[in-house]
Amino acid sequence: MKNLFIKKQNSLINYSPYRFIKGLNKEFLVNKTVIEPTLDDFKNEDVKVVEINENQSEHFFIIKKLHWDSEYFGFEHYKIVNVLFDHHNINILVKAINSFKNDYCNISKAYYFIDIPSEETLLQQAFTGNGFRLIESRLNYYYDQVKDYKGRERFNTRLANKNDAEYLKEVAMKMKNNFDRVHADAQIDSIIADKYIGQFAFNSVMGFADFVLVPNTDEKPPFGFLAFNKPTKVGGFRVSKLVLAAIDNSEEKGWLNKLLSEAIYLLQDYNVDYLTTITQSSNAPAFKTWEKFGFKLSNVTNILAFKND
Numbered sequence: 001m002k003n004l005f006i007k008k009q010n011s012l013i014n015y016s017p018y019r020f021i022k023g024l025n026k027e028f029l030v031n032k033t034v035i036e037p038t039l040d041d042f043k044n045e046d047v048k049v050v051e052i053n054e055n056q057s058e059h060f061f062i063i064k065k066l067h068w069d070s071e072y073f074g075f076e077h078y079k080i081v082n083v084l085f086d087h088h089n090i091n092i093l094v095k096a097i098n099s100f101k102n103d104y105c106n107i108s109k110a111y112y113f114i115d116i117p118s119e120e121t122l123l124q125q126a127f128t129g130n131g132f133r134l135i136e137s138r139l140n141y142y143y144d145q146v147k148d149y150k151g152r153e154r155f156n157t158r159l160a161n162k163n164d165a166e167y168l169k170e171v172a173m174k175m176k177n178n179f180d181r182v183h184a185d186a187q188i189d190s191i192i193a194d195k196y197i198g199q200f201a202f203n204s205v206m207g208f209a210d211f212v213l214v215p216n217t218d219e220k221p222p223f224g225f226l227a228f229n230k231p232t233k234v235g236g237f238r239v240s241k242l243v244l245a246a247i248d249n250s251e252e253k254g255w256l257n258k259l260l261s262e263a264i265y266l267l268q269d270y271n272v273d274y275l276t277t278i279t280q281s282s283n284a285p286a287f288k289t290w291e292k293f294g295f296k297l298s299n300v301t302n303i304l305a306f307k308n309d
Helices: 002-007 009-015 026-041 067-073 090-104 121-128 162-174 190-208 255-268 284-293
Strands: 047-054 057-065 077-085 111-117 133-143 157-159 211-215 224-228 232-234 237-247 274-280 296-307
Touching: 002 026, 009 026, 026 057, 026 077, 047 090, 057 090, 067 077, 067 190, 077 090, 090 121, 111 121, 121 296, 133 284, 157 255, 162 190, 162 211, 162 224, 162 237, 190 224, 190 237, 211 255, 224 255, 237 255, 255 274, 255 284, 274 284
Parallel strands: 077 111, 237 274
Antiparallel strands: 047 057, 057 077, 111 296, 133 274, 133 296, 157 211, 211 224, 224 237, 232 237
């Protein structure tokens, strides 16, 4: 299988979440941000490789069990991390995926999803031909002016504490994003999806995210938040990620931009080079906000899912 990684180096750049970084060559990015992390994941008992042979062609399905999601939804939840193969025959690939689905996706109510780069057209067509449904077209953005950011008005914010967790849980549920993976999937109940994103916000305050920034409203609970993480080092560059945001604009308007501005100021203390975020192609208000602020589009991926009833 390692040989397949090497053979597919050129296309594996599409799977790197850091492909936008300038000054790093493709070989380094593929090895350090795709191949090595995947091989390291094999040491995790929750990650396994399923080999399917079809028409004398090997196909390796790398799958990871998501414990938190499985416990929350009450049925097995898996992410298909990648599918490795060395051919360009759609019929063979369809048969391989069909065999994988019939042999390994037959657990009652099991849920499988895969995040496929838009460049991987063959893989997308083969999965959609096997009952996997398009759930979300995901836009991956980056901001490369963190260190130079200055000159804007400062805003009164603070870091959330445990006492804020329940309030922010309610804000996330009220201001839900109908286009995210759990809300857009017609096979996931909308009320359960609301509670999922609320619990995600709650967990972010409780330590899932490194920072949860909120408006500093001494007289009332915070009406919005922006969660984000400390930087990860990638080849000498520091990259931070926005985790989740929700603002109840019925209270006050314009606070997403205000929280984002203050988050960037905070990240300057960590010498951050890039800040990343994701949204959906269907969520025009969100990506217009990021682009207006100066974020640039890195790449597009598509979330496909299958649920065995």
